[in-house]
Amino acid sequence: MDNRKKNIKIFTGITTGVVVLVTLIVAFVLPTTAEEKRGKHEPVPEGSYIATTIISILENYHYSKPQINDDVSKSLFDEYIKKLDPNKLYFTADDIKIFSEYKTSLDDQLKTGNTDFAFVVYRRFLQRLEERNDYVKKNINNKFDFSKDETFVVKREGVSWAKDKNELDEIWRKHIKNQLLQAKLQEMQQQKDNEKKKANKKDSKQDENTDPQNSNREVADEKDNREVADEKDNREVADEKDSKKDWKQTAEERIIKRYKNYHTFMSGNDGYYILEAYLTSLTSLFDPHSNYLNWRTLSNFQISLSLSLQGIGAVISSENGYPKISSVVPGGPADRQGELKAGYYIVSVTQENGEQTSVIDMPLNQVVQKIRGEKGTKVTLTVLKNLQDVPFNIVITRDEVKLTERAAKGDTREITLNGGEKKNIGVITLPSFYRDFDAFEREDPNAKSTTRDVKRIIEDMQKKNVEGLVIDLRSNGGGSLDEVVDLVGLFIPQGAVVQVKNLSGEIKVREDNDDNFAYKMPLVVITDTFSASASEIFAGAIQDYKRGIIVGNNTYGKGTVQSLFGLGRKPKAGALKYTISKFYRPTGASTQQKGVAPDITYPTFVDQNKYGESSLPHVMPWDTIKSLSPNQEVFNAHKSLAQIKKQARERMDNDAKFQTLKSYIAKVRERQQDNAVSLNLEKRRTMQEQEQKWYEQIEKILGQQEEEDAVKKDEDLFLEESVSVLRDLMQAK
Template identity: 35%
Template sequence: MKKIAILVAPILVLLSFITYSSNSVLDFNTSLNDSTEIAPKSFYGNEAKLIAQILDTYHYKKIKLNDSLSSVILTDYIETLDNNKSYFLKSDIEKFEKYRTKVDDYLEAGNVNFAYEIYNVFKERFDNRMTFVLDSLVGMDFDYTVDEYYNTDRSKGAWPTTEKELDELWRKMVKSQALSLKLNGKDNEGIKETIKKRYERFSKAAQQHRSEDVFEVFMNAVAEAFDPHTNYFSPRTSDRFKQNMSLSLEGIGARLQTETDFTKVVQILPGGPAEKSDLLHENDRITGVAQGEDGEMVDVIGWRIDDVVQLIKGPKGTTVRLEILPAETGVNGPTQVITLVRDKIKLEDMQAKAEIIPLKKNGKEYKIGVITLPSFYMDFEAYQQGDPNYTSTTRDVKRLVKELESKGIDGLMMDLRNNGGGSLAEAIDLTGLFIKNGPVVQVRTSTNKVEVGEDEDPEIIYNGPMAVMINRFSASASEIFAAAIQDYHRGVVIGEPTFGKGTVQSVIDLGRYLQVPEGEEVGQLKLTLQKFYRVTGSSTQHLGVSPDVNLPSAFDADEFGESASKSALPWDQINSTTFNVSQEVSPQLVLRLNDQYSRRLETSPELKALVEDTKELKLNLAKTQISLNEEKRRKEIEEAEKREAKRVSLSGTSIKKESEGNTDDVNIEDQYLKEGVIILTQMISEIG
């Protein structure tokens, strides 16, 4: 394989000449006189200045930190603090306008005081809201016969103009939470006590925010103005990032993020308790966390993500209970309580796994080998130490394919759904197992230099019928592999369009270039330096990989993909590189497979149910308006429970379908995988 370097060395050399002293004095007056306000640490100005210089000089995008970008940063910072427009007043936002074109100037001068001034206004508004809830709303007897609604997503609405508007917004918010508790069986006193404890904890957690937290939020607004994958990590976040990279984090195996008032599951990590239990899924919302089998359920609605994560994390072998709103039933559906046993997520849990799925078609038995690939991994430390048994994606898949072939498989399915990427080198090497040789991916640097990652090994370990399964959460290295298999016409790609991440990042330790007081630490900057391109010259950015056969999808690109971010780098194209297309998959074959799939859409009860489930999920994901009328909410919950019971009943049944003399008989609960296996079997039949 031709290696592709991540070009960090030039940055390290140049930055070695840039040193900062923590003793420099800023020429800006600060208004942070209140002892309860949070102020920046003495070296934060210098750290911000260093970050701004790195972004300005080395980011792939090659844009300058100017007045225009300053405006973007200010907007993003305000929205991060108050993403649902529930705290700031319109008058606050108008006062912040004086900073709109000044952020770049402040950063260049090493001044972050204004960011803390904005935060302290937010803190004052937050404290006022907590006082209002605890003094005025906790003891209120709500009327649940009134026909009114609460919108959980106010991000696109207007800022409240008066305290009275905010009071009404929070009345509806707390009423919605109280009604949810009532529908879950709590009496009036229990509801009041739960709401009271919720906001007391919420307020207490917010009082623990420190200067480091504010700096991280602001510097992320700066970094992410360049692109969504450029991020600032505080020292505490850096430690967590290193834990994740070492795959030794103890917990439930889920990646979370804040969405409006909720903590949303955005990724289930392969090999973790969440995946193994199949109780928690992407887009589920977590509303409560409890320790052990009988610990008190702590409401986490409105909590910041770090505090929720701290509750969920814990030692291996301990139990955590989560109260969730499943994605399938949405914010209007019933909550569920699930129990998970924490575990350590190890490298071996992330490794490729293989199984054989038997399928009967037209009286003929087929064996389909399925390799599930959670990520593109490699044990770099063992490799560098010369360990001949080091673990890698390519080595594992090569072994698994040989094992499957020894059992007489008729076709091979590579399942890359939910594979968020990993090692670029492994993506290239893995592709090389299925093509003779040639380019796999092109990478362009910020200086417009294009390098080609090639498979230089002519060996092919498997030359039979092949398919690749992808979904909206297949990203980065997954997209490189799927794109190469598709561009070489080596296999059929089945599923949903992928995420569309076509950029490469590297992490820079800022502590190497900044002197800080003893006992203090600085963070890290994850910086976008390069961009991926297919062998055809098309970028995977935004577009991702479009499958040859599209299965139903509930996830739109502008909500669940690279295109969801306003600052994402654009799609573009470079020259194609020379490569030899194989003959395994012709355009005519793809047309016939799509025609057969279209006919199945009309005749297969299971496939029809999958389409309906997908539509339902899409609608539920889009719903943000909640009725505050008890009778309406009960009806909505009953309908959601009926739909879910019907879905579970159907998915757990193996259906034999008779159509045009064909019989497909395969018992797989994973409906998407089942459809993929059927399509691959049809491909095998087509090519003889």
């Protein structure tokens, strides 16, 4: 491993002796099929080398230095089964019982390079997929009574395995019924939306006709425009009819196709995919950011780093078998389109050519491949706002996330202090911590850099005599460690910014001591749950030095660093991404799991415990190291913090929008706790209409909803409150 450094890429952001027994499983548990004879779902030649090499790297170089033993074997067993069947919809209790005979021997198998167990389980999984596929085809056209009071458990992770085929059939009867019910509700919603569009269009024409000037102009232009308008109207009517016709013909067929495609897709995976799924189940036991990349995944990963493939600009995780939007990348295609939100679940992905693929239970890396595509092409995501909701479509045009759209932006505004004195302040929006490393290596004086851009923005602001700053880090997922150290240096005279501890216990301190300090003005920093990694380092340092006030919501909590190590020697060996170090604040507190807690908290339904690092399985723990005792008396923005917090709380308590928002957030959170949904059409429809009103009100309050005149509201409730906090800080100073 001495040549390891030559093969490492560093990532700081959201980035035996029982061979005979296993052979008996292969012979006894599953029949041999034609596909297996061809070796498609059999161990790969490189598998033994890959497995033993990964075991060695994990035990010797992973930050936690885990020991691969019987306890790990038990956890690996559970994790791999969960990866294949997270909602317990395919395997039965009998399957698990047979597999469980080897629950404590998987560690021994891997140490000798034996990965047979992964392939045995996968072949049984394909067999169960085929059985469920047949069940759907035979039962989809049954008469389902949607007036009956039944419920379906949508989050099945914590329930017991079905004891036999009959019990599993009953689960699937309700599973199919739920999907048909969603289809009915979606059709009803589409009809309602179409009627609303027609009514709005009719009202718009009537308004135009009542204006004599518009009427005269219409008469003059009518002859030239009639054909174009008629063609457009006819096309819209035709599209609507085709859509309705297609829906009526394919409601049941779509579900059949969904499971047929899923079975075909999973059957198409070869031994390299199966090995990746199994070994990633192992690596993820030690932290959620460590995983094995097979040679195909590694190639796609490298392409994504070079931005040669375009996507939608969203971070995707998994929950209960559903791909879930963890965050939307600022400036990306999804962000510009505006409909996709964090917390939405993806049901299916439809390509521009009409090919639709269900992505429920699909591995995340393959979901990402379905969403990616050529720049300029469209992809349709069928999504749910929550697992009890009705699915709807969002069409996004693929594009790259341009650096210019993720660059820092600034604006100035005027505020009034209590005595009536006018002051100018600056607002800087910072979507990422970016740096053009190639240009820096060339010593290009115009190299793109977060710190350089922010400094230039503030210098321009100072021409307008700004006396305070708000820095908005919401949805900033991190980036360059060098940039965050330099940026903190603009606001503190000197000192440690972050401590980095490696697996041997060595601590390296990254500090700013290059005379970069430039700005003494009062500072407020806004964070949310999607402020991660470098954002947390910045917010933590500003808070530790009492340099400014942190407002918003608890940050994500990613305080670890990963390296990518190519396994080499074999052409299809792939690579291992694993955790090598942890971040700590100047005070010695880790940013891992807990993140940075704001001094003043805003209401949100995006809970850090549900969307942050702490929501992931097998997260590395929070801990502390020795404090570097940051100099907190240089500015001491916290001197009046108690009074400023009191003023903010009184403002929010007396603000109708904040109070209404809190009430709707409470309703949404309560609904999200439901583990089961009604299969009664009227009850479900009532729930749908109720939830739709809640979300509309939340979006309206947050300034995310378009008004009837199609003019988007500019007001940002949380930004306005942050400006008020800055005003209080300037007043106190």
